[in-house]
Amino acid sequence: MPTRIFALVLGTILALGTAILAQQHSYTQAEIDAGSKLYDSNCGSCHGENGDKIVGIDFSKGTFKTARTDDDLIRIIRNGVPNTGMPPNPFSETQANTIVAYVRSMLGGRLANTSVIASLTGDPARGKTLFETKGNCVSCHAINGAGGSSGPDLGAPAPAGRGGGRGAAAAAPLPAPPVGGGAGAPPAGGAPPQGGAGGGRGRGGAPRGGGQAGAPVGGAAPPAGGPPAAAAAGAGGRGGRGAPTPQQLERSIVDPSAEMTGEYRVYQVVTKSNVTAKGTLLNQDTFSVQMRDTNDKLMSYWKQDLKEYGFLPSPMPSYRNVLTPQEIADVVSYLISLRSN
Amino acid sequence: MLRRVTFMILLAATLASAQVSVDRITRAAQEPGNWLTYSGNYNGHRYSTLTQITPDNVKNLELQWVLQVQQRGNSDKWEASPIVVDGVLYTVRPPNDVVAVDAITGRIFWAYNHNPAPTARVCCGRVNRGLAILGNTLFMGTIDGRLLALNAATGAVLWNVPVGAPEAGYSVTVAPLVVKDKVIIGPAGGEYGIRGFITAYSPVDGKELWRFNTIPSPGDPGSETWKGDAWKTGGGSIWTTGTYDPDLNLMYWGVGNPGPDWNGDGRPGDNLYTESVVALDPDTGKLKWHYQFTPHDEFDFDATQVPVLTDIPWQGSARKVMLFANRNGMFYVLDRTNGKFLSGKPFTRVNWLDGFDANGRPKRVLEPSAAGTLVYPNNQGATNWYSPSYSPRTGLFYIPSWTDTSSVYRKDPGNPPIYTEGAQFNGIFPTVAFGTDSLPAMAATPTNTRLTPGTAGAVQAFDPRTGERKWSFAMNDVTDAGVLTTSTNVLFSGGREGYFYALDARDGKLLWKTQLGGSIANGPISYLANGRQYVTVAAGNAMFVFALRQ
Numbered sequence: 070m071p072t073r074i075f076a077l078v079l080g081t082i083l084a085l086g087t088a089i090l091a092q093q094h095s096y097t098q099a100e101i102d103a104g105s106k107l108y109d110s111n112c113g114s115c116h117g118e119n120g121d122k123i124v125g126i127d128f129s130k131g132t133f134k135t136a137r138t139d140d141d142l143i144r145i146i147r148n149g150v151p152n153t154g155m156p157p158n159p160f161s162e163t164q165a166n167t168i169v170a171y172v173r174s175m176l177g178g179r180l181a182n183t184s185v186i187a188s189l190t191g192d193p194a195r196g197k198t199l200f201e202t203k204g205n206c207v208s209c210h211a212i213n214g215a216g217g218s219s220g221p222d223l224g225a226p227a228p229a230g231r232g233g234g235r236g237a238a239a240a241a242p243l244p245a246p247p248v249g250g251g252a253g254a255p256p257a258g259g260a261p262p263q264g265g266a267g268g269g270r271g272r273g274g275a276p277r278g279g280g281q282a283g284a285p286v287g288g289a290a291p292p293a294g295g296p297p298a299a300a301a302a303g304a305g306g307r308g309g310r311g312a313p314t315p316q317q318l319e320r321s322i323v324d325p326s327a328e329m330t331g332e333y334r335v336y337q338v339v340t341k342s343n344v345t346a347k348g349t350l351l352n353q354d355t356f357s358v359q360m361r362d363t364n365d366k367l368m369s370y371w372k373q374d375l376k377e378y379g380f381l382p383s384p385m386p387s388y389r390n391v392l393t394p395q396e397i398a399d400v401v402s403y404l405i406s407l408r409s410n
Numbered sequence: 411m412l413r414r415v416t417f418m419i420l421l422a423a424t425l426a427s428a429q430v431s432v433d434r435i436t437r438a439a440q441e442p443g444n445w446l447t448y449s450g451n452y453n454g455h456r457y458s459t460l461t462q463i464t465p466d467n468v469k470n471l472e473l474q475w476v477l478q479v480q481q482r483g484n485s486d487k488w489e490a491s492p493i494v495v496d497g498v499l500y501t502v503r504p505p506n507d508v509v510a511v512d513a514i515t516g517r518i519f520w521a522y523n524h525n526p527a528p529t530a531r532v533c534c535g536r537v538n539r540g541l542a543i544l545g546n547t548l549f550m551g552t553i554d555g556r557l558l559a560l561n562a563a564t565g566a567v568l569w570n571v572p573v574g575a576p577e578a579g580y581s582v583t584v585a586p587l588v589v590k591d592k593v594i595i596g597p598a599g600g601e602y603g604i605r606g607f608i609t610a611y612s613p614v615d616g617k618e619l620w621r622f623n624t625i626p627s628p629g630d631p632g633s634e635t636w637k638g639d640a641w642k643t644g645g646g647s648i649w650t651t652g653t654y655d656p657d658l659n660l661m662y663w664g665v666g667n668p669g670p671d672w673n674g675d676g677r678p679g680d681n682l683y684t685e686s687v688v689a690l691d692p693d694t695g696k697l698k699w700h701y702q703f704t705p706h707d708e709f710d711f712d713a714t715q716v717p718v719l720t721d722i723p724w725q726g727s728a729r730k731v732m733l734f735a736n737r738n739g740m741f742y743v744l745d746r747t748n749g750k751f752l753s754g755k756p757f758t759r760v761n762w763l764d765g766f767d768a769n770g771r772p773k774r775v776l777e778p779s780a781a782g783t784l785v786y787p788n789n790q791g792a793t794n795w796y797s798p799s800y801s802p803r804t805g806l807f808y809i810p811s812w813t814d815t816s817s818v819y820r821k822d823p824g825n826p827p828i829y830t831e832g833a834q835f836n837g838i839f840p841t842v843a844f845g846t847d848s849l850p851a852m853a854a855t856p857t858n859t860r861l862t863p864g865t866a867g868a869v870q871a872f873d874p875r876t877g878e879r880k881w882s883f884a885m886n887d888v889t890d891a892g893v894l895t896t897s898t899n900v901l902f903s904g905g906r907e908g909y910f911y912a913l914d915a916r917d918g919k920l921l922w923k924t925q926l927g928g929s930i931a932n933g934p935i936s937y938l939a940n941g942r943q944y945v946t947v948a949a950g951n952a953m954f955v956f957a958l959r960q
Contacts, residue, residue: 354515354517357515359518
């Protein structure tokens with residue numbers, strides 16, 4: 070029996086191993102500031118401003134490949150990881166410790182420290198009531214299937230690996246920074262890339278589809294301007310990618326568009342022949358964009374064939390002036406409780 | 411209520427856009443712009459009816475985009491043949507990284523990286539030969555002995571089931587074959603003493619639906635060709651995708667070598683169904699017929715080539731035949747309705763047999779010896795898993811070949827290898843040097859100073875009706891490249907030297923070539939996207955995509 074319990078505990082640890090790293094220490098602001106400087110000059114070029122530029126690593130979400138503890142991070146910072154792009158670095162242990170302090174502070178994004186609810190204690194029961202009444206969040210967000218479907222279900226997360234797969238499930242779209250300045254912004258410049266692409270070449274007009282499926286697009290856009298939406302759009306969604314932090318949930322409520330994960334951001338293209346398609350941005354470069362449309366069809370466009378492309382703002386309104394900080398804390402507390410249950 | 415109706419409409423739209431139905435796969439010839447199966451169609455022709463690229467303009471091909479690998483070890487080769495569906499190209503970067511790519515720009519829609527278990531062991535590289543698709547689901551075997559189903563729109567894993575134990579040498583390198591409502595694969599591992607099989611899985615949940623053991627159980631038909639417990643480690647692996655005849659409702663798979671490879675003293679008998687092609691009912695997995703190319707093989711010839719299906723005039727009347735260019739150096743024509751042997755002729759230098767008996771059984775004249783036995787063709791075979799092509803336009807069968815190569819086989823008579831799970835179970839590795847007949851460039855070296863005449867790679871064209879060699883395009887080095895032909899009489903292939911080239915399928919004349927800087931170890935394909943014809947092949951660390959200059 071003890072063996073079995075041990076196996077269960079071990080299994081749980083292993084299952085969580087690649088997700089959230091537990092913070093061992095608390096850090097001073099001075100340590101975080103010192104680490105920030107070292108990070109910007111030594112780490113940011115690879116890991117990115119938000120710590121999410123290396124596949125499988127996302128400091129803003131506390132996701133690491135092998136590190137389990139802060140001590141692991143210090144060791145990796147100083148010694149590097151053989152046969153990977155992570156080099157050894159000539160930092161003292163104290164210096165490496167400040168970088169860890171900064172990396173830890175990145176959880177929830179660089180704006181995590183702007184919280185207005187950090188000093189408040191939420192009441193999950195009040196939060197549930199607000200979710201269902203004053204906030205009317207339930208009209209767009211379901212809890213474990215009960216409720217609206219235009220936003221993410223905010224109930225318990227899906228099983229890890231999205232289907233119980235083993236191995237490193239990493240079906241992740243490539244990083245997708247905003248482009249085009251949002252919906253309605255024309256592509257910058259507009260100079261036709263790839264010389265000679267005029268007339269019938271390229272992919273002007275209707276999106277191509279190999280002529281097989283007719284490529285219907287745009288017919289199933291998420292409703293905009295419907296009943297008031299609320300609560301954590303995206304960050305609390307069922308992605309199996311680790312639980313959102315209270316800061317992320319708060320930000321999702323007060324600034325929905327800023328915190329939406331790519332999975333729930335609606336990307337829209339309008340071709341020069343006025344065909345509109347909406348979906349999820351998967352990839353983009355100087356000349357082209359790739360998306361999955363609302364019919365789950367993989368689509369690619371030359372930007373020169375588009376007159377508009379970019380993310381649509383979240384259909385969810387900000388609750389900054391609808392709920393008081395205490396009420397936001399209550400809702401956040403409620404959403405966190407759903408995960409801990 | 412309105413919301414529910416909306417949901418139902420959405421669901422219907424999603425189902426309507428399901429990508430690849432069984433009907434589409436069966437009628438793949440009607441949509442030549444796509445490449446829906448490993449060989450392009452169920453017949454195994456690797457033949458495109460796209461017509462934009464011709465012998466006259468093929469010289470105007472230019473590179474459009476390149477897809478690089480993300481991770482690989484020293485022994486990994488890019489062996490995957492892509493699937494193309496309505497402008498989206500799906501392929502596998504070695505070892506088991508699936509990627510969905512825009513077929514025009516080469517930009518990635520999504521990527522899924524499978525990390526094989528560290529217990530995975532493979533004889534010959536951490537390789538994968540490609541995907542299968544049904545509906546909106548992709549299927550991939552993995553080198554750690556698993557079968558995965560992925561959502562083609564997102565790359566999300568839908569299910570992941572074990573096929574065989576990797577610690578015992580079971581791996582899956584073959585591209586699965588979808589027939590009706592089943593996904594069919596088998597394991598590699600013939601060098602590890604596995605007991606092979608062909609298994610059908612449900613595309614819905616990965617449930618096993620039937621299994622055909624390529625090494626029969628005691629008491630089953632074929633078990634009389636084994637003695638003692640040798641069947642338990644008898645090999646018979648599967649690592650090249652089979653073909654299917656919907657009219658006969660029969661599918662055909664080539665089966666690999668018996669174990670151990672080079673010393674058969676511990677496994678007396680013919681060792682069915684190793685070295686055979688088996689015809690199975692895809693609904694039940696029941697054996698309809700078999701033909702064994704190399705009974706009691708001790709040369710590791712395998713029979714893991716693509717069985718090519720066509721109907722040709724044979725001695726005055728139309729006949730449903732199978733063309734099979736075997737690694738043992740012989741080009742076979744079989745009646746695919748019943749497995750009857752029609753002809754077997756060497757397509758390169760062969761010395762291990764002296765013709766056939768009346769039933770098509772080869773008269774073997776050589777075996778490994780303590781002193782060493784010189785055998786043509788060599789241990790890597792006169793051809794191998796890389797695809798041949800059949801052009802209905804020319805009526806010719808194109809074989810990527812190693813010509814006039816040999817190996818010296820030695821064994822300790824009466825002392826076959828002892829099996830240990832997870833260890834290689836082979837015998838004495840054949841040597842490749844014997845006089846001046848050394849094998850060209852077996853080791854991947856940056857330079858080639860070999861001066862041995864005769865031994866080389868080639869693409870050879872044969873008339874299956876007569877067995878006559880119509881032409882041969884010789885290379886200085888050997889080849890692991892498959893062959894693609896088109897209805898405009900263009901043939902694409904390559905080789906270890908890194909050249910990707912186009913020949914005139916009628917006479918073998920070189921039309922165009924380009925140097926890709928790495929060995930080509932996969933079969934080219936062609937597809938249409940936005941009305942433009944593309945040709946793609948992987949070489950070294952990358953896949954290259956060409957189209958006519960505009």
